Amino acid sequence: MRRIHDKMLRGQTRMGWLDSFHSFSFGSFSDPARMGLGPLRVVNEDFIIPGAGFAPHDHADMDILTYVLSGRIAHEDSLGHRAELGPDELQMMTAGSGITHAEMNPSETEGTHLYQIWIMPDAGGGAPAYQQLALDPDLGRGALAVIASGRQEAPVRLNSGTDLYRARLVAGDAVPLAVAPGRHGFAQILSGIAEVEGERLSAGDALEFRDTAPMELVWQTAGEMLFFDLPR
Template sequence: MIEIRHAQERGQASFGWLKSQHTFSFGNYHDPKQMGFSALRVINDDHVTPGAGFAPHGHRDMEILTYVLQGQIAHRDSEGNIAHLPAGEFQLMSAGSGITHSEYNASDSDPLHFLQIWILPDVYGQPPSYQQKDFGQKPGLTLVVSPDGEADSLVIKQKMKLYQVLLDAGETLNIDTDSGRRYYLHLIEDSLAVNGLNLTGLTSEEMTLQPGDGARLSEVSQLTLKASNEPVRALLFDLP
Protein backbone atom coordinates (compact mmCIF):
# COMPACT_ATOMS: atom_id res chain seq x y z
CA MET A 1 0.00 0.00 0.00
CA ILE A 2 1.20 3.50 -0.83
CA GLU A 3 -0.52 6.53 0.72
CA ILE A 4 0.57 10.03 -0.26
CA ARG A 5 0.71 12.96 2.19
CA HIS A 6 0.78 16.07 -0.02
CA ALA A 7 2.87 19.06 1.02
CA GLN A 8 -0.05 21.48 0.78
CA GLU A 9 -2.04 19.37 3.25
CA ARG A 10 0.50 19.84 6.04
CA GLY A 11 -0.18 21.95 9.10
CA GLN A 12 1.06 25.54 9.02
CA ALA A 13 2.65 27.73 11.68
CA SER A 14 3.99 31.27 11.34
CA PHE A 15 5.54 33.37 14.10
CA GLY A 16 7.32 36.01 12.06
CA TRP A 17 10.82 34.66 12.75
CA LEU A 18 9.68 31.08 12.06
CA LYS A 19 7.58 29.53 9.32
CA SER A 20 6.96 25.82 9.72
CA GLN A 21 5.05 23.08 7.93
CA HIS A 22 4.06 20.03 9.97
CA THR A 23 3.67 16.62 8.32
CA PHE A 24 2.17 15.28 11.56
CA SER A 25 0.28 16.88 14.45
CA PHE A 26 2.50 19.32 16.32
CA GLY A 27 2.00 22.40 18.49
CA ASN A 28 -1.29 24.11 17.65
CA TYR A 29 -1.84 21.89 14.62
CA HIS A 30 -3.83 18.79 15.52
CA ASP A 31 -5.24 16.19 13.16
CA PRO A 32 -6.22 12.87 14.77
CA LYS A 33 -5.49 11.15 11.43
CA GLN A 34 -1.94 12.55 11.38
CA MET A 35 -0.40 11.54 14.71
CA GLY A 36 2.72 9.96 13.22
CA PHE A 37 3.58 6.76 11.40
CA SER A 38 5.03 3.82 13.32
CA ALA A 39 7.87 5.29 15.46
CA LEU A 40 8.04 8.42 13.29
CA ARG A 41 6.30 11.17 15.25
CA VAL A 42 7.35 14.54 13.75
CA ILE A 43 8.63 15.97 10.48
CA ASN A 44 8.72 19.76 10.68
CA ASP A 45 9.94 21.76 7.68
CA ASP A 46 11.31 24.92 9.34
CA HIS A 47 12.42 28.27 7.91
CA VAL A 48 14.11 30.63 10.40
CA THR A 49 14.98 34.29 9.75
CA PRO A 50 18.56 35.54 10.24
CA GLY A 51 19.70 35.72 13.86
CA ALA A 52 16.52 34.15 15.25
CA GLY A 53 15.88 30.73 16.72
CA PHE A 54 14.54 28.50 19.45
CA ALA A 55 15.39 29.66 22.97
CA PRO A 56 16.51 27.03 25.52
CA HIS A 57 13.79 24.44 26.05
CA GLY A 58 13.61 20.90 27.36
CA HIS A 59 12.90 17.42 25.97
CA ARG A 60 12.94 13.90 27.36
CA ASP A 61 12.61 10.38 25.96
CA MET A 62 12.67 11.42 22.31
CA GLU A 63 15.18 10.89 19.49
CA ILE A 64 15.50 14.29 17.77
CA LEU A 65 17.07 14.35 14.33
CA THR A 66 17.93 17.58 12.50
CA TYR A 67 18.90 17.84 8.83
CA VAL A 68 20.06 21.24 7.58
CA LEU A 69 19.06 22.11 4.01
CA GLN A 70 20.22 25.73 3.84
CA GLY A 71 22.24 27.92 6.19
CA GLN A 72 23.75 26.93 9.52
CA ILE A 73 22.43 26.11 13.00
CA ALA A 74 24.15 27.22 16.20
CA HIS A 75 23.49 24.51 18.82
CA ARG A 76 24.01 24.59 22.59
CA ASP A 77 22.72 22.12 25.19
CA SER A 78 22.78 21.31 28.90
CA GLU A 79 25.26 18.46 28.32
CA GLY A 80 27.92 20.99 27.34
CA ASN A 81 27.70 20.47 23.58
CA ILE A 82 28.32 23.65 21.58
CA ALA A 83 28.33 23.15 17.81
CA HIS A 84 27.57 24.64 14.42
CA LEU A 85 25.58 22.47 12.03
CA PRO A 86 26.04 23.53 8.38
CA ALA A 87 23.90 22.61 5.36
CA GLY A 88 24.17 18.93 4.49
CA GLU A 89 24.88 17.69 8.01
CA PHE A 90 22.72 15.53 10.26
CA GLN A 91 22.43 15.92 14.03
CA LEU A 92 20.95 13.31 16.37
CA MET A 93 20.15 14.28 19.92
CA SER A 94 18.88 11.53 22.24
CA ALA A 95 16.95 13.41 24.91
CA GLY A 96 16.76 10.39 27.21
CA SER A 97 16.26 11.28 30.88
CA GLY A 98 16.16 14.98 29.98
CA ILE A 99 18.08 17.64 28.08
CA THR A 100 17.75 21.37 27.48
CA HIS A 101 18.95 22.89 24.23
CA SER A 102 18.75 25.95 22.00
CA GLU A 103 18.90 26.11 18.19
CA TYR A 104 19.57 29.44 16.43
CA ASN A 105 20.24 30.61 12.92
CA ALA A 106 23.99 31.17 13.10
CA SER A 107 23.85 33.93 10.46
CA ASP A 108 22.68 37.52 10.87
CA SER A 109 22.06 37.84 7.12
CA ASP A 110 21.18 34.45 5.61
CA PRO A 111 18.01 32.37 6.11
CA LEU A 112 18.02 28.94 7.71
CA HIS A 113 16.04 25.96 6.38
CA PHE A 114 16.06 22.58 8.09
CA LEU A 115 13.99 19.49 8.84
CA GLN A 116 13.31 18.59 12.47
CA ILE A 117 12.38 14.93 12.89
CA TRP A 118 11.27 13.17 16.07
CA ILE A 119 11.47 9.41 16.54
CA LEU A 120 9.89 7.62 19.50
CA PRO A 121 12.58 5.58 21.32
CA ASP A 122 12.17 1.96 22.37
CA VAL A 123 14.02 2.50 25.67
CA TYR A 124 13.41 5.25 28.21
CA GLY A 125 15.29 7.14 30.90
CA GLN A 126 18.70 6.67 29.26
CA PRO A 127 21.49 9.27 29.59
CA PRO A 128 21.16 11.98 26.90
CA SER A 129 23.64 12.02 24.03
CA TYR A 130 24.64 14.10 20.99
CA GLN A 131 25.92 13.08 17.53
CA GLN A 132 26.63 15.04 14.34
CA LYS A 133 27.91 14.00 10.90
CA ASP A 134 28.06 14.92 7.21
CA PHE A 135 27.35 11.85 5.05
CA GLY A 136 28.43 13.46 1.79
CA GLN A 137 26.71 13.41 -1.59
CA LYS A 138 27.11 9.80 -2.69
CA PRO A 139 24.43 8.84 -5.25
CA GLY A 140 21.85 6.22 -4.29
CA LEU A 141 21.12 5.14 -0.72
CA THR A 142 23.35 6.24 2.18
CA LEU A 143 22.64 4.91 5.66
CA VAL A 144 22.42 7.84 8.10
CA VAL A 145 20.84 6.35 11.23
CA SER A 146 20.67 2.79 12.60
CA PRO A 147 20.25 1.11 16.00
CA ASP A 148 23.78 -0.38 15.95
CA GLY A 149 25.88 2.24 14.12
CA GLU A 150 26.15 0.12 10.98
CA ALA A 151 28.39 1.66 8.28
CA ASP A 152 29.43 4.47 10.68
CA SER A 153 25.86 5.75 10.88
CA LEU A 154 24.45 7.69 13.82
CA VAL A 155 23.15 5.42 16.60
CA ILE A 156 19.47 5.73 17.49
CA LYS A 157 17.47 4.16 20.32
CA GLN A 158 14.87 2.55 18.06
CA LYS A 159 14.73 -0.42 15.68
CA MET A 160 14.70 1.79 12.59
CA LYS A 161 16.99 3.06 9.88
CA LEU A 162 17.13 6.31 7.95
CA TYR A 163 18.64 6.63 4.49
CA GLN A 164 19.64 9.69 2.49
CA VAL A 165 18.45 9.24 -1.12
CA LEU A 166 20.26 11.08 -3.92
CA LEU A 167 19.39 10.39 -7.56
CA ASP A 168 20.71 11.95 -10.74
CA ALA A 169 18.25 13.23 -13.34
CA GLY A 170 16.35 10.33 -14.89
CA GLU A 171 17.97 7.73 -12.62
CA THR A 172 15.99 4.72 -11.34
CA LEU A 173 16.68 3.03 -7.99
CA ASN A 174 15.25 -0.39 -7.02
CA ILE A 175 15.16 -1.13 -3.29
CA ASP A 176 14.40 -4.51 -1.75
CA THR A 177 12.14 -3.93 1.25
CA ASP A 178 10.78 -6.10 4.06
CA SER A 179 7.03 -6.52 3.58
CA GLY A 180 6.63 -6.87 7.35
CA ARG A 181 8.04 -3.40 8.04
CA ARG A 182 6.77 0.08 7.25
CA TYR A 183 8.52 2.79 5.27
CA TYR A 184 8.11 6.54 4.98
CA LEU A 185 9.56 8.51 2.07
CA HIS A 186 9.92 12.30 2.37
CA LEU A 187 10.85 14.19 -0.80
CA ILE A 188 13.03 17.29 -0.41
CA GLU A 189 13.97 18.31 -3.96
CA ASP A 190 12.40 17.93 -7.42
CA SER A 191 9.83 15.27 -8.41
CA LEU A 192 10.01 11.52 -7.90
CA ALA A 193 7.94 8.63 -9.25
CA VAL A 194 7.27 5.92 -6.63
CA ASN A 195 6.17 2.37 -7.41
CA GLY A 196 5.82 -0.50 -4.95
CA LEU A 197 5.66 -4.25 -5.52
CA ASN A 198 3.18 -5.80 -3.07
CA LEU A 199 3.01 -9.22 -1.44
CA THR A 200 1.20 -10.85 -4.37
CA GLY A 201 3.78 -9.63 -6.88
CA LEU A 202 1.47 -7.03 -8.36
CA THR A 203 2.88 -3.59 -9.04
CA SER A 204 0.89 -0.74 -7.55
CA GLU A 205 -0.07 2.33 -9.53
CA GLU A 206 2.86 4.68 -9.98
CA MET A 207 2.62 7.84 -7.88
CA THR A 208 4.61 11.03 -8.25
CA LEU A 209 5.87 13.06 -5.29
CA GLN A 210 6.61 16.79 -5.30
CA PRO A 211 8.87 18.63 -2.80
CA GLY A 212 7.49 18.35 0.72
CA ASP A 213 5.30 15.36 -0.15
CA GLY A 214 5.56 12.15 1.83
CA ALA A 215 4.52 8.55 1.18
CA ARG A 216 3.48 5.91 3.71
CA LEU A 217 4.43 2.44 2.48
CA SER A 218 3.35 -0.87 3.97
CA GLU A 219 3.21 -4.51 2.81
CA VAL A 220 5.67 -3.64 0.03
CA SER A 221 8.36 -6.14 -0.98
CA GLN A 222 10.17 -3.89 -3.46
CA LEU A 223 10.29 -0.16 -4.00
CA THR A 224 11.20 1.59 -7.25
CA LEU A 225 12.14 5.28 -7.28
CA LYS A 226 12.61 7.20 -10.52
CA ALA A 227 13.89 10.77 -10.71
CA SER A 228 12.48 13.20 -13.24
CA ASN A 229 14.64 15.54 -15.31
CA GLU A 230 16.42 17.04 -12.30
CA PRO A 231 18.45 15.53 -9.42
CA VAL A 232 16.39 14.28 -6.50
CA ARG A 233 17.03 14.43 -2.75
CA ALA A 234 14.84 12.52 -0.29
CA LEU A 235 14.82 10.70 3.04
CA LEU A 236 13.67 7.08 3.41
CA PHE A 237 12.67 5.81 6.87
CA ASP A 238 12.70 2.03 7.51
CA LEU A 239 10.35 1.60 10.50
CA PRO A 240 9.07 -1.20 12.74
Protein backbone atom coordinates (compact mmCIF):
# COMPACT_ATOMS: atom_id res chain seq x y z
CA MET A 1 0.00 0.00 0.00
CA ARG A 2 1.27 3.46 -0.93
CA ARG A 3 -0.55 6.78 -0.72
CA ILE A 4 0.29 10.45 -0.76
CA HIS A 5 -0.98 12.74 1.99
CA ASP A 6 -1.80 15.86 -0.03
CA LYS A 7 -0.88 19.01 1.90
CA MET A 8 -4.07 20.68 0.66
CA LEU A 9 -6.13 18.05 2.51
CA ARG A 10 -4.49 18.66 5.88
CA GLY A 11 -6.53 20.12 8.69
CA GLN A 12 -5.89 23.73 9.64
CA THR A 13 -6.17 25.75 12.82
CA ARG A 14 -5.99 29.53 12.35
CA MET A 15 -5.79 31.97 15.23
CA GLY A 16 -4.51 35.51 15.41
CA TRP A 17 -1.06 34.27 16.41
CA LEU A 18 -0.93 30.74 14.93
CA ASP A 19 -1.40 29.05 11.57
CA SER A 20 -1.17 25.27 12.07
CA PHE A 21 -1.53 22.47 9.50
CA HIS A 22 -2.37 18.95 10.70
CA SER A 23 -1.23 15.86 8.78
CA PHE A 24 -3.39 13.75 11.11
CA SER A 25 -6.65 14.38 12.96
CA PHE A 26 -6.06 16.98 15.65
CA GLY A 27 -8.28 19.32 17.67
CA SER A 28 -11.42 20.14 15.67
CA PHE A 29 -10.01 18.45 12.53
CA SER A 30 -11.21 14.87 12.22
CA ASP A 31 -10.60 12.73 9.13
CA PRO A 32 -11.13 8.94 9.37
CA ALA A 33 -8.37 8.48 6.77
CA ARG A 34 -5.91 10.50 8.87
CA MET A 35 -6.07 9.06 12.38
CA GLY A 36 -2.35 8.51 12.90
CA LEU A 37 -0.01 5.76 11.80
CA GLY A 38 1.09 3.16 14.33
CA PRO A 39 2.35 5.17 17.33
CA LEU A 40 2.64 8.38 15.26
CA ARG A 41 -0.31 10.54 16.32
CA VAL A 42 0.51 14.16 15.43
CA VAL A 43 2.54 15.86 12.70
CA ASN A 44 1.74 19.58 12.86
CA GLU A 45 3.39 22.31 10.81
CA ASP A 46 3.13 25.53 12.85
CA PHE A 47 3.73 29.16 11.95
CA ILE A 48 3.86 31.38 15.06
CA ILE A 49 3.92 35.18 14.91
CA PRO A 50 6.56 37.18 16.86
CA GLY A 51 6.07 37.34 20.62
CA ALA A 52 3.32 34.69 20.76
CA GLY A 53 3.01 30.98 21.49
CA PHE A 54 1.42 28.18 23.47
CA ALA A 55 0.54 29.14 27.06
CA PRO A 56 1.23 26.58 29.83
CA HIS A 57 -0.71 23.35 29.29
CA ASP A 58 -0.50 19.71 30.32
CA HIS A 59 0.45 16.46 28.59
CA ALA A 60 0.85 12.83 29.64
CA ASP A 61 1.88 9.55 28.01
CA MET A 62 3.40 11.03 24.84
CA ASP A 63 6.83 11.69 23.33
CA ILE A 64 6.64 15.23 21.90
CA LEU A 65 9.34 16.32 19.46
CA THR A 66 9.92 19.84 18.13
CA TYR A 67 11.93 20.53 14.97
CA VAL A 68 12.41 24.19 14.01
CA LEU A 69 12.81 25.19 10.36
CA SER A 70 13.23 28.94 10.92
CA GLY A 71 13.14 31.34 13.84
CA ARG A 72 13.34 30.15 17.44
CA ILE A 73 11.06 28.74 20.15
CA ALA A 74 11.46 29.23 23.93
CA HIS A 75 10.56 26.27 26.16
CA GLU A 76 9.60 26.20 29.86
CA ASP A 77 8.29 23.22 31.79
CA SER A 78 7.30 22.07 35.27
CA LEU A 79 10.61 20.20 35.64
CA GLY A 80 12.38 23.56 35.66
CA HIS A 81 13.83 23.44 32.15
CA ARG A 82 14.15 26.78 30.34
CA ALA A 83 15.76 26.74 26.91
CA GLU A 84 15.56 28.12 23.40
CA LEU A 85 15.52 25.96 20.30
CA GLY A 86 16.45 26.92 16.74
CA PRO A 87 17.25 25.24 13.42
CA ASP A 88 19.57 22.20 13.59
CA GLU A 89 18.38 21.38 17.09
CA LEU A 90 15.97 18.66 18.19
CA GLN A 91 13.85 18.80 21.33
CA MET A 92 12.00 15.89 22.87
CA MET A 93 9.76 16.11 25.90
CA THR A 94 8.75 12.81 27.47
CA ALA A 95 5.41 13.65 29.07
CA GLY A 96 5.36 10.43 31.13
CA SER A 97 2.95 10.56 34.06
CA GLY A 98 2.38 14.28 33.46
CA ILE A 99 4.17 17.53 32.62
CA THR A 100 3.18 21.17 32.15
CA HIS A 101 4.99 23.23 29.53
CA ALA A 102 4.83 26.40 27.44
CA GLU A 103 6.36 27.14 24.02
CA MET A 104 6.73 30.77 22.92
CA ASN A 105 8.33 32.63 20.04
CA PRO A 106 10.88 34.81 21.88
CA SER A 107 11.44 37.23 18.99
CA GLU A 108 9.51 40.48 18.64
CA THR A 109 10.28 40.72 14.92
CA GLU A 110 10.74 37.23 13.42
CA GLY A 111 8.16 34.50 12.96
CA THR A 112 8.80 30.86 13.90
CA HIS A 113 8.21 27.93 11.55
CA LEU A 114 8.37 24.48 13.13
CA TYR A 115 7.07 20.93 13.11
CA GLN A 116 5.68 19.38 16.27
CA ILE A 117 5.45 15.58 16.38
CA TRP A 118 3.68 13.36 18.91
CA ILE A 119 4.61 9.67 19.21
CA MET A 120 2.93 7.31 21.66
CA PRO A 121 5.39 5.45 23.95
CA ASP A 122 5.30 1.68 24.29
CA ALA A 123 4.17 2.07 27.93
CA GLY A 124 2.35 4.83 29.77
CA GLY A 125 3.37 6.54 32.96
CA GLY A 126 6.92 6.87 34.14
CA ALA A 127 8.95 9.96 34.96
CA PRO A 128 8.68 12.94 32.60
CA ALA A 129 11.96 14.03 30.98
CA TYR A 130 13.44 16.57 28.59
CA GLN A 131 16.10 16.27 25.89
CA GLN A 132 17.54 18.96 23.61
CA LEU A 133 20.38 18.38 21.22
CA ALA A 134 22.23 20.37 18.55
CA LEU A 135 22.45 18.36 15.32
CA ASP A 136 25.40 18.55 12.94
CA PRO A 137 24.14 20.62 9.96
CA ASP A 138 25.66 18.00 7.64
CA LEU A 139 23.80 15.12 9.30
CA GLY A 140 21.60 13.65 6.56
CA ARG A 141 23.34 15.34 3.61
CA GLY A 142 22.39 13.23 0.60
CA ALA A 143 21.01 10.29 2.58
CA LEU A 144 18.81 9.35 5.52
CA ALA A 145 20.47 9.75 8.92
CA VAL A 146 18.82 8.67 12.17
CA ILE A 147 18.13 11.51 14.63
CA ALA A 148 15.82 9.77 17.12
CA SER A 149 15.07 6.13 17.82
CA GLY A 150 13.87 3.60 20.35
CA ARG A 151 15.54 0.71 18.46
CA GLN A 152 19.07 1.86 17.61
CA GLU A 153 21.78 4.28 18.66
CA ALA A 154 20.59 7.82 17.91
CA PRO A 155 21.10 11.40 19.14
CA VAL A 156 17.69 11.35 20.87
CA ARG A 157 16.16 8.32 22.58
CA LEU A 158 12.49 7.56 21.88
CA ASN A 159 10.23 5.44 24.09
CA SER A 160 8.76 3.36 21.27
CA GLY A 161 10.04 1.10 18.51
CA THR A 162 10.18 4.07 16.14
CA ASP A 163 13.09 5.33 14.05
CA LEU A 164 13.12 8.98 12.90
CA TYR A 165 15.51 10.04 10.13
CA ARG A 166 16.44 13.34 8.52
CA ALA A 167 17.71 13.90 4.97
CA ARG A 168 18.92 17.09 3.29
CA LEU A 169 19.03 16.74 -0.47
CA VAL A 170 20.03 18.52 -3.69
CA ALA A 171 18.51 18.12 -7.14
CA GLY A 172 19.30 14.67 -8.51
CA ASP A 173 19.63 12.93 -5.15
CA ALA A 174 17.66 9.68 -4.86
CA VAL A 175 16.64 8.45 -1.41
CA PRO A 176 15.71 4.76 -1.14
CA LEU A 177 12.65 4.13 1.02
CA ALA A 178 11.78 0.75 2.51
CA VAL A 179 10.54 -0.71 5.79
CA ALA A 180 10.54 -4.27 7.08
CA PRO A 181 7.36 -6.36 6.80
CA GLY A 182 4.90 -5.45 9.55
CA ARG A 183 6.05 -1.81 9.74
CA HIS A 184 4.87 1.54 8.33
CA GLY A 185 6.89 4.18 6.48
CA PHE A 186 5.98 7.87 6.54
CA ALA A 187 8.03 10.50 4.69
CA GLN A 188 7.19 14.13 5.51
CA ILE A 189 8.48 16.68 2.98
CA LEU A 190 9.72 19.80 4.80
CA SER A 191 11.00 21.73 1.78
CA GLY A 192 11.71 21.27 -1.91
CA ILE A 193 10.16 19.05 -4.59
CA ALA A 194 10.60 15.30 -5.09
CA GLU A 195 9.03 12.55 -7.18
CA VAL A 196 8.17 8.95 -6.36
CA GLU A 197 7.09 6.57 -9.12
CA GLY A 198 5.96 9.48 -11.30
CA GLU A 199 4.05 11.35 -8.57
CA ARG A 200 5.27 14.71 -7.31
CA LEU A 201 5.53 15.76 -3.68
CA SER A 202 6.37 19.23 -2.39
CA ALA A 203 6.72 20.93 0.99
CA GLY A 204 3.86 19.87 3.27
CA ASP A 205 3.05 16.66 1.38
CA ALA A 206 3.81 13.25 2.87
CA LEU A 207 4.14 9.68 1.63
CA GLU A 208 2.73 6.74 3.61
CA PHE A 209 3.49 3.13 2.70
CA ARG A 210 3.63 -0.45 3.94
CA ASP A 211 4.10 -3.89 2.36
CA THR A 212 5.59 -2.42 -0.82
CA ALA A 213 8.73 -3.06 -2.82
CA PRO A 214 11.55 -0.59 -2.10
CA MET A 215 11.10 2.72 -3.91
CA GLU A 216 13.13 5.86 -4.51
CA LEU A 217 12.26 9.47 -3.73
CA VAL A 218 14.07 11.45 -6.45
CA TRP A 219 14.66 15.12 -5.71
CA GLN A 220 13.94 17.72 -8.38
CA THR A 221 15.20 20.62 -6.25
CA ALA A 222 17.13 21.05 -3.03
CA GLY A 223 15.00 20.08 -0.04
CA GLU A 224 14.64 18.41 3.33
CA MET A 225 12.56 15.56 4.68
CA LEU A 226 11.81 13.59 7.84
CA PHE A 227 11.24 9.85 7.55
CA PHE A 228 9.50 7.70 10.16
CA ASP A 229 9.99 3.91 10.31
CA LEU A 230 7.12 2.85 12.57
CA PRO A 231 5.69 -0.28 14.18
CA ARG A 232 2.07 -1.03 13.37
